Amino acid sequence: MGIEAGVAGAVLGRVGASERVVACTAAARAAGVRRGQRRRDAQRLCPELVVAERDLDAEGRAFETVAAAVAELTPRVEVVRPGVCAIPARGAARFHGGEEALRITVQDAVVEAGYDCGVGIADGLFAAELAARNGGGGLIVPEEGSAEFLARFPLSVLAGAVPDWDSLADLLVRLGVGTLGEFAALPADDVAGRFGAPGVLAHRLARGREPRDVAPRAAPPDLTVVRAFDPPAARSDEVVFAAKALADTLHEGLAAEGLTCVRLGVEVEFADGGVSERLWRHEGLLSSQAVAERVRWQLSGWRPAFTGDGTEAEEAVWGGVTALLLVPDQVVPDTGVQRALWGRDGDGARGELPERVARAADRVQAMLGHGSLTRPHLTGGRGPGERVLRVPVGDMPLETRPEGPWPGALPAPAPSVVPPEPRPVAVRAADGSPVTVSARCVPSAPPAVVVMPDGSGHRVISWTGPWPAHERWWDPESSRRLARFQVLTPQGAHLLTLEQGSWLLEASYE
Structure with a gap:
């Protein structure tokens, strides 16, 4: 779904476990909407906000038009991500008659291409991006300012x-x-000692400095990799497939030199003599799949919009591709990265399943069935058992619950032991009578003894609750009313649930 520039709109994407704003229009920013906000916060600030789900493929294809328009003015266009590109301003400003003239020229070129934009000029990329988002169509930050x-x-x-x-x-x-x-204003040494590497990076950005200092070093060997096509590749999927294999070769060469690439140049040569060049930035290793994805985005800018019969040409490449070059434009020493076995890397980005683990998982599933090997997927919910879905490895969850808010949800920390099904227990008062909860959520007496599923009685040292929950109240057939308690006994802490007069052991803390 497209959002017009004059409309208060935002694009939402998954960031961690929640859905957040990843881009918004100028009208939405004027209402207080900002990148990184949760959906409910953005809609609270701007009730008329029009939202759209993120589509990275569509973003890449659409932004190629913008990058091509800017490339007409200066050849060194760096695509930071779909939606943001950067150019070195010093030389371009001299050519176009000054920084303000360059800013207006770039903005006009993008508007003529059919997109609204802001253009900012500053000493660093972080400050320049904020300058582009402020002052109407952007502004110029003075040097050293x-x-x-x-x-x-x-x-x-x-x-x-x-x-x-x-x-x-x-x-x-x-x-x-x-x-x-x-x-x-905080001392840099104190920030480093208190907040670690993320704090140091944030502190550098707050002071208007780039994430890393310029470190001159001897020129690395030429690690450019090339794939020639004879005859020319007539379909984009041929080129994208070759790009993945070419990226594997590039990564092997970088690894041999102890380097990693944070800015990659992609050059595509066409049979009609045309050349498409683009720089792609990534704060870390661009995987082979990510490289192939960016090549596909870049090729989309060269596809004819429609074939002769009026149908969209999804795979046609203009003139045929004769050569594909991957040029590591900016390399840094490879200090390594600790990847998680499942789920997310340490930097919060979605980690790819390590190749050896993926092969082992495929083998187990081939022997025992596709659903035999699962991974946990966190989702929204109130109880601990509701918040974890078991998903076969390699699959995406078929359905997820929204992150929240969930009134009556279990407070942190979450219990560590959750049985597949809640087990029946008994909760008694000091006089031996069963503990109940009234319609106003008032216990009939303080819990004194918990009779566990194995029949053993445990004295209650302390307790808290109840947390009431009335789920699906609009549907009489699936409606549930329950109350949760946390109790501490000499043998451990437990989460208990009272539903329809019956007590259940839902989870335990260890």
């Missing part, structure tokens, strides 16, 4: 630029730090 320009912004603008930002932001707010200027 990035720190002063950034000082007024809230800490929330760092969301998406700093790994594990949510926990760091929460801690800074509780310490009384509310703006980038206040954070930048």
Whole structure:
């Protein structure tokens, strides 16, 4: 679904376990909507907000038109991500008659291509992006003025630029730090000692500095890899398939030199003499699949819009491709990255399943069946058993529950032992009578003894609750009313549920 530039709209994508704003229009920003906000927060600030789900493929194809329009003005166009590109301004500004003339020229070129945009100029990429999002169509930050320009912004603008930002932001707010200027004023050594690597990165950005200092080094060997097509490749899927294999070769060459590529140049040569060049940035290793995806986006800008009969040409490539080149434009020492076995990497990005683990999983599923090997998938819910879905390895969950809010949800920390099915128990008061809960959620007496499924009685040292929940009240057939208690006994802590007069052991804490 497209959103017109003049409409208050936002694109939502999964960030961690929640759905957040990944892009928004100028009208939405004027209402207070910002990248990184939760959906409900954005809609609270702008009730008329039009939302659309994120489609990375569509973003890449659409943004290629913008990148091509900017490339007509200067050849060094770096695609930071679909929606944001950067160019070195110094030389281009001299050619076009100054920074303000360059800013207006770039903005006009993108508008003529059919897209609204903002253009900002600053010493660094982070400050330039914020400058583009402010001051109407963007503004120019004076040289050496990035720190002063950034000082007024809230800490929330760092969301998406700093790994594990949510926990760091929460801690800074509780310490009384509310703006980038206040954070930048803290001593760098104290920030490093207290907040670690994410804090150091955030502190550098808040001071208007790039994530890393310029470190001149001897020119690395030429690691460019080339694939020639004879005869020319007539379909884009041929080129994309070759790009994945070519990226594997590139990564082998980089690994041999102890390097990793954070900015990759992709050059596509066509049989009609045309050449498509683009720079793609990534804060870390671009996987072979990610490289192939970016090649597909780049090729989409060269496809004819329609075939002769009026149907969309999804796979046709203009003129046929004669050569594909992958050029590591910016390489840095490879310091390694600790990847999680399942789920997410340490930087919060979705990690790919390691190749050896994937092969082992495929083999087990081939022997025992597709559903024999599953992985946990966190979703929304109130009880601990409701928040975990078992999904066959290699599949996406067929359905998920929204992240929240969930009134009556179990507070943190979550229990560590959750049986497949709740088990019946008995909860008694000091006089031996069963403990019940009234319609107003008032216990008949304090819980004194819990009789466990094995028949053993455990004295209750302390307890808390109840947390009532009335689920699906609009559907009489599936409606549920229950109350949850946490109890502590000499043998451990447990989560108990009272539903329809029966007590159940839902989970335990260990």
